[in-house]
Amino acid sequence: MLRAAVTEGTETGRRVDAIMDRGELVPDDVVNQMVSDRIDQEDWRKGFILDGFPRTVAQAESLTAMLEQRGVRLDAVIELKVDETSLVERMEKRVADTLAAGGTARSDDNRDTFVRRLDAYRNKTEPLLDYYRRRRELITVDGMQGIDDVAREIEDVLTRRSSGSRR
Numbered sequence: 001m002l003r004a005a006v007t008e009g010t011e012t013g014r015r016v017d018a019i020m021d022r023g024e025l026v027p028d029d030v031v032n033q034m035v036s037d038r039i040d041q042e043d044w045r046k047g048f049i050l051d052g053f054p055r056t057v058a059q060a061e062s063l064t065a066m067l068e069q070r071g072v073r074l075d076a077v078i079e080l081k082v083d084e085t086s087l088v089e090r091m092e093k094r095v096a097d098t099l100a101a102g103g104t105a106r107s108d109d110n111r112d113t114f115v116r117r118l119d120a121y122r123n124k125t126e127p128l129l130d131y132y133r134r135r136r137e138l139i140t141v142d143g144m145q146g147i148d149d150v151a152r153e154i155e156d157v158l159t160r161r162s163s164g165s166r167r
């Protein structure tokens with residue numbers, strides 16, 4: 001959603017473009033508002049996946065409040081666990097593949113930005129693991145497996161946990 005806002009050149013997009021290029025987190029109020037507006041569209045009757053949100057404890061608290069207000073409960077919070085060295089290799093492969101296909105690499109796919117993104121993860125996002133562990137919503141999936149195995153495991157988790165979870 002943030003990338004779409006940048007591409008479309010909306011007011012929010014212009015506000016967050018440089019922050020994303022630096023690999024820092026966009027302010028909580030901006031992302032919280034974006035997610036809240038999206039959930040209000042109510043075209044998600046069959047459910048939704050929030051990819052990359054929440055990324056801070058403040059965002060998680062805001063999400064908890066948003067969902068409580070709407071009487072919705074999370075089925076699961078999925079942590080994809082991957083070694084940092086592999087993450088850098090994957091990012092570099094993504095750049096190489098994109099360039100080989102004649103495309104343009106993402107402006108935040110470079111080592112400097114990546115180091116800052118990992119830093120933001122360690123300082124701001126990792127504390128969420130405890131937040132969701134305490135709420136018994138956290139499931140950790142080994143992201144070092146191949147793409148198909150990761151996908152299958154996530155699907156299994158969601159199938160196991162989604163039935164009857166709506167309030």
Ligand SMILES: Nc1ncnc2c1ncn2[C@@H]1O[C@H](COP(=O)(O)OP(=O)(O)O)[C@@H](O)[C@H]1O
Binds near residue numbers: 002019053108117
């Ligand atoms: N929940 C969030 N809170 C704050 N910033 C975010 C959030 N999600 C994405 N961003 C911003 O967008 C950038 C790209 O994130 P994202 O598109 O999720 O990356 P990827 O697709 O590589 O997982 C982040 O580095 C950050 O600047």
